[in-house]
Amino acid sequence: LALVTGALPLATLRAQWGRAPLAAAPARVPAGLPAQLARFALVGVVSTVAYLVLFVATRGMLGAQPANLLALLVTAVGNTAANRRLTFGITGRRAAGRHHLQGLLAFALGLALTSGALAALHAVGTPSRPVELAVLVVANLAATALRFLLLRLAMHHRRA
Template sequence: MATTTPAEPAALEPVPATGAGGAVRAMLARLLQRHPVLFAQLRGFGVVAVICTAVSMLIFAGLRQPLGMQWANAVSLVLCSVLNTELNRRISFGVRGGHLWWHDQRRGLWVMLLALGMTSGSLWLLHEVSPDASIVTELVVIALGNVASAVTRFLLLRYWIFRRLRLDVPAAA
């Protein structure tokens, strides 16, 4: 009785991507090659979002009892808006120095109003549906509201606040 051994697979040959996951990875790789600046900005934006969400949650949790839910939310968002705009200036969009700092911060506060509206409305709705909701539930609602406004925030940062970087034209103060 003769036995044969299976053929050895070729060493270090790439395996073609198969299935939906492979197609998505291939599409993302092509997009990354075409738009490396956009992906660097998105990566920086994600890092900033995690940092600012954590800081906002800590401020909210600390102020929730003395100020109440809506005021704690408003104060935490205003404070984190300044931090968010500054970190996005540096990390996501590579802006250094103080040139147009006030201009960018002022616009960043306008963008913060979007998140404030979404989170305040979500908190109001939560307490209409569940008046005895815990602080953990409130924090989850705030996080979801921030995630929902994040896409719009990124677009406004990229195409309104920091458009001068894309157009390579100085913005008026």
């Protein structure tokens, strides 16, 4: 619970384990960050499942790269809206356009990561569908970490 609330006493724990304090690290996790990460992870899981369903549904008709583009584009809009509301607590239309443009930047980075992963995978040979999906999940995890950082910078600090 202390991890989620941000009350985890890192300095005390380090001292109890005989470790020197970290000079550059704060003594506490920034307020709200663990809860934001938990909500962001929940939105991310739902978005990833929706992405995978759309990818699998369109992969046969469109091919890997177009199906990836379509699935990412459709889920990126919903993901940004959900994170705006649930992760960062922003309601209303104020700055919604700017937030969605920033979400599109995160989408572009995610598209570059997933498309690059697919291209590298297909350059090696013809992968099975489970291998293709596993590579996309790993690429999406990397894209998700970048997305959180970008959206937190864009939405959290402007709101404070």
